[in-house]
Amino acid sequence: MQDLKEAISPPITVLIVEDEAFIRMDVADYLSDDQFVTIEAANADEAISILEHREDIEVVFTDVNMPGSIDGMELAGLIRQRWPSMSVVMTSGMVRPSQSALPGSVKFFEKPYDLSELSVWMRNARQGVK
Secondary structure (H helix, E strand, O other): OHHHHHHHOOOOEEEEEOOOHHHHHHHHHHHHHOOOEEEEEOOHHHHHHHHHHOOOEEEEEEEOOOOOOOOHHHHHHHHHHHOOOOEEEEEEOOOOOOHHHOOOOOEEEEOOOOHHHHHHHHHHHHOOOO
């Protein structure tokens, strides 16, 4: 019965915010192959513009360190304020913030991360299991 429910539910739309193009494309390709709808942004400024114009995004996956007016940590805080029901996943290979340093219920995956674990977390987030 669970398989039938998953089969008829719409795909999860994920906004991938990563300044490294090859990493961004790799994540997008993997998630697309795993039946997610992916949207890509090269920095937080671009991500905010996308978020302001789309209502179908359920998850934002963002790097911590990015160029632009704000970094991934600030982007996550802004999302918590403006779109509190949206799930946020952060990643970094340079910093490892403590859970208390992360805004709200943001999940952190250290680089290099396992894309299959990331995918499972995103599916669970939709079901309210974070």
